[in-house]
Amino acid sequence: GAVVSQHPSWVICKSGTSVKIECRSLDFQATTMFWYRQFPKQSLMLMATSNEGSKATYEQGVEKDKFLINHASLTLSTLTVTSAHPEDSSFYICSARLPEGSVYEQYFGPGTRLTVT
Amino acid sequence: GQNIDQPTEMTATEGAIVQINCTYQTSGFNGLFWYQQHAGEAPTFLSYNVLDGLEEKGRFSSFLSRSKGYSYLLLKELQMKDSASYLCAVGDSNYQLIWGAGTKLIIKP
Numbered sequence: 729g730a731v732v733s734q735h736p737s738w739v740i741c742k743s744g745t746s747v748k749i750e751c752r753s754l755d756f757q758a759t760t761m762f763w764y765r766q767f768p769k770q771s772l773m774l775m776a777t778s779n780e781g782s783k784a785t786y787e788q789g790v791e792k793d794k795f796l797i798n799h800a801s802l803t804l805s806t807l808t809v810t811s812a813h814p815e816d817s818s819f820y821i822c823s824a825r826l827p828e829g830s831v832y833e834q835y836f837g838p839g840t841r842l843t844v845t
Numbered sequence: 846g847q848n849i850d851q852p853t854e855m856t857a858t859e860g861a862i863v864q865i866n867c868t869y870q871t872s873g874f875n876g877l878f879w880y881q882q883h884a885g886e887a888p889t890f891l892s893y894n895v896l897d898g899l900e901e902k903g904r905f906s907s908f909l910s911r912s913k914g915y916s917y918l919l920l921k922e923l924q925m926k927d928s929a930s931y932l933c934a935v936g937d938s939n940y941q942l943i944w945g946a947g948t949k950l951i952i953k954p
Contacts, residue, residue: 762942770946771932771944771945771946771947772888772932772944773944774941774942774944777941819885821887821888834890834942835890836887836888836889836890837887838886838887839885839886839887841885
């Protein structure tokens with residue numbers, strides 16, 4: 729099956745610093761990747777849709793200058809949380825969609841837990 | 846607006862059967878998904894329904910009624926490892942997944 733990895737699995741950073749999270753599709757090429765955020769006891773919230781070779785599409789209310797997304801290759805998308813604040817502490821999950829484009833074919837990474845102190 | 850409703854929490858006994866309901870109102874419909882999410886982990890895919898009816902997969906079954914905007918996930922022969930959150934999600938007209946808040950299922954011995 730399709731496998732998606734994320735790195736790091738967890739990270740602790742100080743307020744004001746930046747953190748980069750990587751999302752990789754290991755055994756398939758993903759033209760589209762999604763970045764989600766999940767706060768404790770809440771559902772997934774889509775932050776942005778990342779398409780290879782083009783700018784990401786951000787959901788309403790998500791600051792594109794704060795959450796920088798780069799999808800430079802068909803197997804890698806990165807999310808950089810800039811000038812992190814404690815309220816950015818959350819579980820960040822990426823998913824990747826197969827090139828065939830069916831919404832059915834979406835696979836999730838294991839998630840990255842970010843704690844900002 | 847877009848809305849997906851499912852119960853916040855349910856409790857069931859090991860070995861029993863539990864049904865988790867999901868109702869939805871979305872702009873467009875391209876299928877309904879059920880995912881399982883254990884605490885601290887990413888969701889894993891359970892089922893996908895795009896046509897009305899029941900889809901059975903081992904101990905898990907999922908039902909869809911598009912006219913009623915309704916789905917349920919049925920779990921049989923419950924095991925302790927089934928304790929998790931179960932997320933209902935609908936693919937909208939833009940092929941984005943709209944997520945429910947999830948149902949936390951607690952299994953008791």
